[in-house]
Amino acid sequence: MTRNPLRRVVLGAAATVSGIVLLLALKPHSAPPPALAHATVPAGPRPSSSGAPGASGPKHTGTVTGDTEQTDYGPVQVQVTLANGRITGVTALQTPSDNPRDQEIASYAIPQLTREAIAAQSAHIDAVSGASYTSAGYIQSLQSALDRAGG
């Protein structure tokens, strides 16, 4: 449910820190998953190359593929289409599919997350509030794609 750091990375801003932390055990539904952390913390007032190169790089146009992120429910991998540094589309390359329930969830959750990521950009939104979703892997893969885009 968190598109804001993605927007920040895409749009870029001086003196901005963006980060995503996955803390998977606070409200899980089943078995305790591993806690993952991915925080982007530049050392200076502008994001550094080791952190979020997207915030300070040239505006990117094209398609970038994110990392495959492992979630409780299976692997998630997305591909992002950018035009002048803005998200215009997200395609899910891999989603959880071990059982019909996972397939059902992925079939609507991924398009929803994608539309929200795009809507949040266009509505000039700082953050989005909503009931929790299984978005960890989606966000991670999307973030890695944007980092890779460098814009």
Next chain:
Amino acid sequence: MGTVFSFDVAYGAGLRVPSAVEAAVASLHTVDAVFSTYRPDSQLSRLARGELGLADCDPRVAEVLGLCERARERTDGWFSTGYAGGLDPTGLVKGWAVERAARMIAEAGAYGVCVNGGGDIQLLGEPEPGRPWRVGVTDPLRPGALATVVESAGELAVATSGTAERGVHVLDPHTGRPPEGEAVSVTVVTRSLTDADAWATAAFAMGSRARRWLEDLPHAEAFAVTADGRGWRTPGFPAAVRTSNGLVGRAAADGRPAPGRPSGRG
């Protein structure tokens, strides 16, 4: 269910801010290790099994349990830590942890702090000089759409409780069953995410009684999406745009009533 925590921090010459963000991230992991009800070795789990006394736990355990008790009283028992017979403060811990992380970063000199923990958000300061925060609220009935946008300056907390994609996750503590009533999601806006998280959790569990309770709750505003798609909001809810439910309005910051808009409180 994974929870994503995101940080969006604006700062000028606040050189301590990056290390404060790192410390805030570390604090979230510590909170998870101490409070997780899904880790059998967490202090909370051991406390619930009687293996640890409260005095043996991290002092934050007593702090959180005290806040839970306060929330229980404020919500007439609708907020409860007694879910499934165990000791479960998760309806408040996430909001508390996010608020705490945000304040750590603000105290280091950031002028704009936004921390979003799985859709529950604490905002401090301002995103840019002179611009209010804008927080979208997802519409559970229309995937991909926003039900409304909250616009408010300064200290702001927004928490939403509702049915998640993997099924109902809030139970009526009085019956142990999913809440009856019309709200599909309830969003509470106030200054502290500790309060907003607990109140949204309680309000969703209240079902059809939530609206009246939220209207009477001081220093908070609320918005709900209902199954019939009509929705409702408290008179001072700081909505910024036309919503999917036909609710239109622009209200002043910090829960003050909008000009020309009646409100039962100030």
